[in-house]
């Protein structure tokens with residue numbers, strides 16, 4: 406019997422989650438696996454975060470709450486945008502959801518008509534296309550290769566726009582490439598969008614604080630204030646505060662759009678757990694030293710990985726500007742043979758061999774719409790990263806023409 410409707414059948418489970426689960430299974434069987442498939446900080450959130458959650462429980466602050474989030478957390482989000490991005494929002498122009506991921510569900514559920522197109526510069530995060538498809542939209546993946554810094558430019562954007570285009574999905578710093586858009590690059594995109602008043606913009610800024618070089622972060626709303634009434638900023642505490650499992654994301658945008666998202670929340674999840682919201686409030690209002698330290702840690706690891714990968718002949722790697730991933734070009738190795746004579750026909754075959762025979766778990770580029778790459782998370786200890794680079798090097802050296 407088939408249970409799924411057409412939309413559900415048209416998408417796959419998150420590939421990175423699936424690989425992480427496969428790695429866990431191998432580990433449970435006793436295999437020595439380094440799992441660099443998932444993107445989550447490998448350290449704990451600051452102590453005051455857990456304490457705020459415990460205090461919420463002790464005080465019995467565990468009832469249903471407003472769909473948009475608690476007033477206190479929304480105020481903290483408003484303050485965050487003012488303090489860090491020089492952006493002015495009111496509490497009614499921000500909302501809180503179960504992670505940035507749920508905000509995307511709310512947005513597309515609330516706004517897409519059947520067949521509406523969403524322009525997605527690609528490589529892109531594994532979930533974007535499928536979330537759009539699930540809500541009846543048509544993802545338009547626009548290839549943006551290494552030659553253009555993995556970023557969409559004004560001309561390419563203009564060419565991708567049709568009368569059905571409803572959203573442009575931006576993500577800077579990018580998962581998986583780490584690319585960061587500059588003020589000027591955003592301004593050029595903004596000039597195109599001004600000529601297309603029906604198009605709305607999502608700017609996924611979840612890696613805002615994971616900056617690996619001296620390339621600054623710019624919020625799309627800062628660079629294009631003229632588009633404020635059709636821009637939705639998406640952010641959250643997962644990556645900046647190592648709070649992936651707490652499931653708190655937030656968004657800022659025009660009040661009418663935020664109300665529509667809140668309506669989706671009220672009819673689905675009701676609200677984010679008040680315990681998690683208390684924790685997120687503590688994260689946003691407490692000392693921000695943790696966030697700066699996290700970025701320094703990731704930057705150090707990115708340098709170590711870059712140094713080690715530079716010694717592996719046949720792969721193509723440029724140190725990323727932001728986020729915590731190494732996006733590694735393996736095009737030159739596709740078509741080579743393993744020691745057993747198996748031809749590595751594509752990046753999923755490459756990643757499967759790397760996992761099965763060398764115990765290193767990665768995500769193939771195909772999952773990000775970018776065949777010929779693999780992605781390794783650098784959110785792991787230096788020892789694990791060094792060992793991971795050794796394993797990748799050993800695999801590459803084992804391949805034959």
Ligand SMILES: Cc1ncc(COP(=O)(O)O)c(C=O)c1O
Pocket residue numbers: 444503504505506507530576579580609611640641642643649652653654
């Ligand atoms: C680009 C991007 N956006 C959103 C998310 C989801 O974040 P959250 O944990 O807030 O749902 C991720 C998580 O990996 C991501 O990489």
